[in-house]
Amino acid sequence: MADTSLLKFVDRDQAYPAKREPEIRAEDFREIADRYAMPDAEDQAGRCSQCGVPYCSVHCPLHNHIPDWLRLTAEGRLREAYELSNATSTMPEICGRICPQDRLCEGNCVIEFSGHGAVTIGAVEKFITDTAWEEGWVEPLVPGAARGQSVAVIGAGPAGLSAAEYLRVNGYDVHIYDRYDRAGGLLTYGIPGFKLEKPVVMRRVERLKAGGIVFHESFEVGRDASMDELRQRHDAVLIATGVYRARAIKAPGVEADGVVDALAFLTASNRKGFGDAVPAFDDGSLNAAGKHVVVIGGGDTAMDCVRTAVRQGAASVKCLYRRDRANMPGSQREVTNAEEEGVEFVWLSAPESFVGGETVTGVKASAMRLGAPDASGRRAPEIDPAGGFDIPADLVIKALGFDAEDLPTLFGARELGVTRWGTVLVDNKTLMTSLDGVFAAGDIVRGASLVVWAIRDGRDVAASMHKYLKAKASAGRKAA
Numbered sequence: 001m002a003d004t005s006l007l008k009f010v011d012r013d014q015a016y017p018a019k020r021e022p023e024i025r026a027e028d029f030r031e032i033a034d035r036y037a038m039p040d041a042e043d044q045a046g047r048c049s050q051c052g053v054p055y056c057s058v059h060c061p062l063h064n065h066i067p068d069w070l071r072l073t074a075e076g077r078l079r080e081a082y083e084l085s086n087a088t089s090t091m092p093e094i095c096g097r098i099c100p101q102d103r104l105c106e107g108n109c110v111i112e113f114s115g116h117g118a119v120t121i122g123a124v125e126k127f128i129t130d131t132a133w134e135e136g137w138v139e140p141l142v143p144g145a146a147r148g149q150s151v152a153v154i155g156a157g158p159a160g161l162s163a164a165e166y167l168r169v170n171g172y173d174v175h176i177y178d179r180y181d182r183a184g185g186l187l188t189y190g191i192p193g194f195k196l197e198k199p200v201v202m203r204r205v206e207r208l209k210a211g212g213i214v215f216h217e218s219f220e221v222g223r224d225a226s227m228d229e230l231r232q233r234h235d236a237v238l239i240a241t242g243v244y245r246a247r248a249i250k251a252p253g254v255e256a257d258g259v260v261d262a263l264a265f266l267t268a269s270n271r272k273g274f275g276d277a278v279p280a281f282d283d284g285s286l287n288a289a290g291k292h293v294v295v296i297g298g299g300d301t302a303m304d305c306v307r308t309a310v311r312q313g314a315a316s317v318k319c320l321y322r323r324d325r326a327n328m329p330g331s332q333r334e335v336t337n338a339e340e341e342g343v344e345f346v347w348l349s350a351p352e353s354f355v356g357g358e359t360v361t362g363v364k365a366s367a368m369r370l371g372a373p374d375a376s377g378r379r380a381p382e383i384d385p386a387g388g389f390d391i392p393a394d395l396v397i398k399a400l401g402f403d404a405e406d407l408p409t410l411f412g413a414r415e416l417g418v419t420r421w422g423t424v425l426v427d428n429k430t431l432m433t434s435l436d437g438v439f440a441a442g443d444i445v446r447g448a449s450l451v452v453w454a455i456r457d458g459r460d461v462a463a464s465m466h467k468y469l470k471a472k473a474s475a476g477r478k479a480a
């Protein structure tokens with residue numbers, strides 16, 4: 001029987017769900033930790049200090065009612081905890097798995113500041129909603145009374161899916177167009193299964209389909225329809241296409257066989273997990289098995305690549321990053337996971353050239369050092385003339401991040417306003433682009449960001465589109 005009292009952070013230690021042993025987990029693509037068993041979730045939720053001003057909630061992009069659902073969990077009122085957590089998020093069990101909690105809710109937990117270790121908010125959030133799915137508490141999506149207006153959503157990632165859900169609840173006919181053959185965006189094809197198992201994503205998509213949202217898969221806007229055509233077919237359009245233009249490395253030899261893009265590598269791996277035929281994986285080009293792998297980059301994508309390569313059976317995996325550990329953008333939690341699984345980090349190093357001619361056989365690396373802080377406040381890396389070294393490699397994965405594609409050209413919509421980085425410009429209040437009735441949300445507005453921000457943007461843009469569509473309907477009625 002769980003002790004349902006709260007404020008137990010002094011005498012009850014922080015305990016995340018146990019991770020599987022590195023050698024075992026590196027054998028498969030399952031998540032690395034099981035979820036809490038009862039009564040562990042209740043016990044951990046009971047560590048919450050129930051602050052008057054909950055900084056966890058303030059720093060959660062969705063402003064989830066965290067202390068309230070922690071209290072309900074501690075009291076064993078799981079169904080109510082689920083309902084409250086579900087009230088502010090379309091995918092709580094996904095955020096519980098993959099939010100960088102150390103930078104968001106948990107990183108701002110008062111107990112963390114007092115040295116007792118944050119409440120394990122993400123793990124409890126995952127536990128609550130996974131339990132809800134199992135117990136049948138997750139309600140079907142019930143569409144609101146039909147309004148006779150339709151909306152096109154371009155992109156079935158977390159931003160598009162969240163907006164679609166809220167719009168459907170408000171009674172709109174919602175059509176989602178995605179160039180992939182499965183919905184989910186980076187949840188499906190970018191993020192590996194060891195962080196987010198795919199059935200978790202697919203059950204969300206199935207729920208939306210069952211609620212009457214129409215999915216047009218393998219439909220690329222720009223190829224299968226222009227922006228103009230979509231605007232004629234629908235009363236409003238949402239651009240939620242994410243950012244997919246991989247940042248290039250300018251170094252001699254980068255065109256060699258065996259130097260590949262991170263997303264191609266991760267997508268191939270995720271497709272294999274679905275059981276798809278992937279010729280570029282089957283012929284070895286995108287398969288790390290038996291290879292000496294070098295991943296270039298220090299963000300979350302690089303971390304996903306190194307850990308995928310380990311699971312594919314690479315002979316060795318090294319990660320080259322031009323700054324040091326303290327100055328890397330990726331999550332420290334992921335670095336620890338990767339190190340446990342046998343990845344070697346080569347800090348303060350950058351590729352100078354790729355050697356081997358037609359097929360890569362190694363990386364010539366420059367040693368780097370940290371100079372003065374740059375505009376972002378981080379110390380800028382510069383070449384250290386004292387050193388340089390060679391690393392043998394037969395697969396090099398470029399993971400330097402992503403920029404926006406050229407949407408005005410791709411969509412045949414020259415009037416679509418974009419920033420100098422190619423992200424879509426929106427009015428801060430209405431989230432509408434320079435085209436009337438065309439809105440935008442998620443990474444295509446923010447630049448590469450986080451799932452939880454995409455969900456938040458989806459929620460905000462749905463509210464703004466609802467307002468716009470109501471005004472449009474009312475103007476139509478007056479004119480009739």
Ligand SMILES: Cc1cc2nc3c(=O)[nH]c(=O)nc-3n(C[C@H](O)[C@H](O)[C@H](O)COP(=O)(O)OP(=O)(O)OC[C@H]3O[C@@H](n4cnc5c(N)ncnc54)[C@H](O)[C@@H]3O)c2cc1C
Pocket residue numbers: 098099100154155156157158159160177178179180183184185186187190191195219220221222240241242243266300301304410441442443444448449450451452454
């Ligand atoms: C490898 C990797 C790992 C990550 N790990 C994490 C993590 O652990 N935690 C976290 O919070 N965030 C993570 N992120 C970031 C997160 O995945 C993104 O911020 C988030 O998915 C953005 O959501 P979105 O809906 O804006 O775009 P996306 O998820 O990119 O979805 C966009 C969709 O639009 C579709 N699309 C694009 N162009 C067209 C077109 N012309 N026509 C039709 N469809 C189109 C795409 O096919 C895609 O399905 C990771 C990103 C990557 C690349």
Ligand code: SF4
Pocket residue numbers: 059060061062063064066095096099101104105106121122125452
């Ligand atoms: S959505 Fe993310 S930031 Fe918000 S409570 Fe959940 S894990 Fe924390």
